[in-house]
Amino acid sequence: MKNRRSFLKEVCPTVAFAFFGLSFLEACSSGDDDAAIANPNNGGGTGNTDSGYTVNGNTYTIDLTHSNFSQLANTGGWMNGKNIGIPALFLRISSTEIQAYTNVCPHQGYTEWSYNNNLFKCANSGPTHGREFSDNCNSDLTCYNPNLNGDTLTLTIS
């Protein structure tokens, strides 16, 4: 019995496209790219720690000793995971706690933020924007419950 890839090699692209359409044609790309497809957020593969974290489904396992997370070393430090592919804001609450929040603004989905005086402020500068959300998990900014164990933070985004 033929496996999926050898089948695709034989029929791609003309026949497959005619029968199954564009999504099937996309599956005809060459190379061993299955890991990248499974893990689009970290550049491929659950074992990729170049950015200081791995991802498995919606769960991020973060190595806080990596320089990407140095802003979280001290209480009050915060960061937006957007630029390294994590859709979350992080705030160091205490030596034993890091809180995490969605980085998608509840208003219209903007993902750039600033943080001051216990408030996350949306960086969208339009006339109806710039809204602020408390860091106390009672605002419209969704809170997650990451688990901190030593230097490892585990975050599941729901």
Ligand code: FES
């Ligand atoms: S998108 Fe954030 S306040 Fe409008």
